[in-house]
Amino acid sequence: METSFLKKILRVLLGAFMTLAGIGHLTFQRGEFQAQVPKWLPQAPNFIDFVVLSSGVVEISLGLALIFLVKHQIKVGLTLSLFFIAIFPGNVSQYMNGITAFGLDTDDKRLVRLFFQPVLILWALWSTEALAYLKARIKKT
Template sequence: MNSNNTQSPVKTSLIQNISRYALGVFLTTAGISHLTWSRTEFLAQVPPWVPVNADLVVLLSGFVEILLGLSLLLLFKYRTQVGWIVAAFFVLVFPGNIAQLVEHRNAFGLNSDLARWLRLPLQPLLIILALWSTGAWHSWRSNK
């Protein structure tokens, strides 16, 4: 394997690219909403055991989402690396979704345990989407 493989992204299909752009727009919009219109809703997802001010967590995660979303949109050359970082971010915020369920916190229209349970599988789907749409999973598998 030559050293250029780490800088040259794997070829992705049109549907993967469209999915990556959609995920980038989604993350950028979600990040902006952390800082503005949905700030209170996101507070419901910060577990009480997090040893940092909940509002600060919402603000920082909003900035991170904006950065990740823009990275998906603009850093084509490094999209596989960005895909892994986005997937890791989705793993790191998953405890907030679980806390919302366990603590029966209403937010984003999730006002029942059933709705909060049904939301949980969406997080693994986002992880898969991040890895698939960026070619990160394929790149990892082909380098094994």
């Protein structure tokens, strides 16, 4: 499926953001990501660190896949959108528990952040042609 120049640029940009975020999980932002692990998960430090490190590896993998696996961009877009849905409870937990991380130091800032998750999901779907793919599948049924 042929994509527009804008979609290509935004797909690569999202891939770069994901790769950087994943590197942050493993290094310079590890503590902030640990603070976001939902409180309803086991709070053992080793488990929390595992969640952060493994999600960082997933983010790096998805980021690089967005950039380089162009032939599989629809699958990557669908997978990334599901990943964004899967990590959303961490954002909700940050809001519900008043956790300060990533400069989100007020309830208002944490609440506003929640509304960016659907934007990321749509960005992943639109820039990879996964949204057009899903629309076409729905139309066939």
